[in-house]
Each structure stands twice: as C-alpha cells, then as structure tokens.
Amino acid sequence: MTNLFPKCPNCGATQFNKILIKHLYVCPECNFHHRLSSAFRLQITVDKGSFEEIDKKMRSVDPLQFPSYDEKLKSSMKITGLNEAVICGTAKINNIPVVMIVMDTNFIMASMGSVVGEKITRAFELAIQKELPVIAFCGSGGARMQEGILSLMQMAKTSSAVKRHSEKGLLYISVLSHPTTGGVTASFAYLGDIIIAEPQALIGFAGPRVIEQTINQKLPEGFQRAEFLLDHGMLDKIVPRPMIRETLTNILQIHKSNKRNKPYRIEQYGLK
C-alpha cells in the first residue's frame, strides 16, 4: 500500500518514499513532520527486537449499532493491517525498560473508543505492576463518536489509570504528534509529567473550524501549533523527530535512580 512518491500535505513537494524514510518522514523541503505508522514509530524509537506487544488481539465491537461503524472498522483493519488504533507493550530504549503506547492515526484517525481506552489503561496498569515508566506517542482526532458515551468514559478511565501510576512515583512522558485533539488532549495526552511535542504538530481541544465558527473571526497565524503552545507555556519542549530517541533516553537516565520511597541520601550516588 506504500505510495512510492508521496506528496507533503504541508508544502505539496513530492519526494521519493525512500528519501522520506531516510528523513524519518520529515519533509526535507518544509520540515513538516508527517504522520507515522505505529510500526515505523516503534522502529525509530525502541531498541531493535525489544518490543513485546500486549493485548494485540483486542478488537472493537459496535456497542451502539451505530450507522456504518461496523463497515468502517472492517475496512480500517483491512487497509492498515491493524486491529485497532493503538499499540501497547514493553520495550527498551537504549537498554532502559519502558512501557510503550503508540497511537496510529491511520486507523480511524486514532480516535479513542473502548479498545483504545482499555489498552492504554492496561498499559498503565502493567507499568504500575512492573514499576516502569510509560512513554505515550499520542496522535488522535479525539473521542470515537461511533461509540457514543462509552468513548467519553475512556477519558475518565485512562486519566484514573495515569493517576494511579503517578501516585506510585513512576514517570510518564507524553509525546504529542500531529494532530492531537479533542478527548485525547483532554485526558491522558496532557497528563504527562513531561510533555514533548513534534515541531508544527496541531494540538488542541476544540477543532480550529469549530472555534472559527463560534467566535466568528480568523484564527491567529500558527494557532494551536506546537510552537504556539510552547510560547503559552503548555509544553515542556519541542523536539524534532530525529532527536526524540536521544531526548527520551536523556530523561529516562535522569529518572533511573528515582525510587519514591527511598529517602534522598547523597550516599546512593557514590559521593563522599
């Protein structure tokens, strides 16, 4: 299904897919960070062969018998080869064990329904059990309308799990990619101890069109882009894609010796 000569959705330049892969799907012309498949994201983030997926077989049902949802699920599964819009599991980053959550916007815009919410919740619960940090690569259109209120409740469910993980003194790094909006922004995506975003990623709660209609005025240049949010104090850092693995390693290293219930004793750092 790979397009050999894809067009940049931002500047319109066309590139050989091979060249784009070499650039980690960052447009060499305009620096736009294309959306990634979960497989590619894992490939460029975790140590080779270290990823062990959990809940791989979990699938959506159609709890409300919502118009055309069933067909949508089937066609998304066929096109993407995925069972759902998020992949979770344990992995290592530069030999540091972590729990990984990777959303895949190719699957119904990685909207959060019951399966996405359940898998993310289980990932945090696994991290609590194994005392591991969680790294979540977020990217989503928001709540999955087709599962109605059940989708809304996934926001409460995932946020509760993040809280429990946090109360154990464990680290959670959220990485926001283009686009992260709606109910995902208003739950686990914005609950990281550290929140990183890729350059130019669109991040927000309400969609730009809804806002424009409500306030009846043009939105400012760069509105809801990562750089705009950094300026407004809503992000810890913007990190270009080729630097993310290194940045995560750096943060993980600093947290490695942290055990909440251990008193802060200078001796444990080998100083006299």
Add this chain to the structure above:
Amino acid sequence: MGKKDIEEQLKELQKKLNGLKDQVDSEQRESILPIIKELETNADKLKVELYRKITPNERVQLARHPNRPTTIDYIKYLIKDFIQFHGDRRYMDDLAIVSGIGFFEGIPVTVIGHQKGRSTKDNIKRHFGMAHPEGYRKALRLMKQAEKFNRPIINFIDTPGAYPGIGAEERGQGEAIAFNLYEMSALKTPIISIITGEGGSGGALALGVADRVFMLTNTIYSVISPEGCASILWKDSSRSGDAAEALKIDPNNLLQLGIIDGIIDEPEGGAHENHEGMANSIKEKLIITLEELMQYDIDDLLEQRYNKYRVMGQFKEA
C-alpha cells in the same frame, strides 16, 4: 392527539376514578375495587408510555429548555447558608461555573455547577454555560478544598460543552479538563454529580467523575452534540434527531450501558414547569446517596470509584 391532550385526559380519568372510589359503599367495594385498581394501573402505564414516547429530538429540546432550573436555582432550594466563592487563583473568575459552600440538610458540602444565564445578557457573561479552563480550575480548587475539609461534593452538570475559543486553547482547555478527571478519580471525599440539562462532552465530564452520577428524566449526556454528529455523519445538522437516537444519549440507555447510577424523575410537565418540585426530588436522592456514601471508608470509596470507570467500555479479545 398531542401529548398535552393525553396528559389532560389522564388527569380527567384520575379524577373520575377518585370520585368513584368515594362514591361506592362498603358492600359494593369488594367487587368494584379490583376494577378500579385495574383502571388505575392502566392509567399509570399510559403515563409511563407518554413520557417514554418523547422523541430523542424532543428530549434534546427539553434538556435545553431556557426555563429549566439552573445551578443557582437548585442551590436556592437545597443549600442553607450558601456562600459563593470565585476565581481559579491563576487567571480569572469564569462565570460559566458557580461554586461555593453551605449546608445540605445540616451537612457541610461543596457545591459546584455549570451556570447558564436566564437572559441573553446574562448568557453572554456566562458563555451559555460553556467554561474556559479557568472554570474547570476553579471547580478543582474548590474540590481540593472540599477534600481538605472532608466535605462531600455535589456537582450540577448543564453545559453544551467546553468553550471553543482562542483564549481557552491558549490557556490549555485540554489540560484543564484532563487534570480534573485525573484529580477527581482519587479525590478523598464523596462526589455526587447530577446532570440537570445538557451533559455536553468533555465539558460535562470535567465535573462528572463521581461516586454516583444521576440524570434527570429530560436530560442528555453525550460525547458530541447531536448537531455536530449529524453534520459529520450526514453533512446535515438538521438530522440531529437521528443522531440523538444513534448516540443513545437519553437516561434510560445510559443507565442500561452502566454509565449512570440512576434517574431522578422530573415533575409532571418537566423540571421547567416546577422548579421546587424538581429540587425536592433531587433532595430525596441526595439524602439517600449521601447516607450511603458517607458510610464508606475513604479507601473503599476510592477503590469503588476506580472500578466503576475501569469497567466502562465494550470490546472483544479473540
């Protein structure tokens, strides 16, 4: 025949039945009473049918009825010595949410709720009950305060959703809602939330992570507005009635799905016809619920709260 007519006829029937009961003497009573009973049962059934037969669209309209009681009205009827507190101590006071403390039946409580306006002017000031991040942060500040002083929290939910605007996004609308869900999931005091009108998406949930969630009969609770859903699905927002049906946003469906814990009946004609009657029904439910929740050890309560949301969702594992 319209609903109003049926309502009138039912009233008439009830009156006649009562008259009959008074008229019959003791000898006839034995034989006639069962017949009257049966007629009464039929009348009750009709009444239930009548209210059940509200179309999804009609329920949406009722939930948004401009004369419905608002949080301030409920506070007036239910809370003694209420004192309102303002502001998030960060940026501003968001009038789309009101909050404060007082006594409910002698128990000190914290009360928080969305506030729609009565007039256009009031509504503009209050953004039609759509809060900015500051509204949710004010609510959380008051909830943390309630936790500190061991006060149960009563939340009234009535909002089209979180306010979609430039300032709201600049100041972290998503973060504000997320942080409320996160903190409320482990807040060490009982929380009761009541949907009194529109339960609009994340803006509603930001006051809705609770030990018990109730809905009034003519209210809705939804991940997206029926209009928004219709325009995405069919590119036609006028099909909001179909969307309302597909989304299953009415109290009966939500009770069946395990999302809410109970339905509070509205007075005849709806809450907008009888504010005090509505407040009294809410009072009864609050008394029973507080009596129950305030018995639990706080750790048990938090475990229950976590598990309540933990099991929400449907999926299969092949």
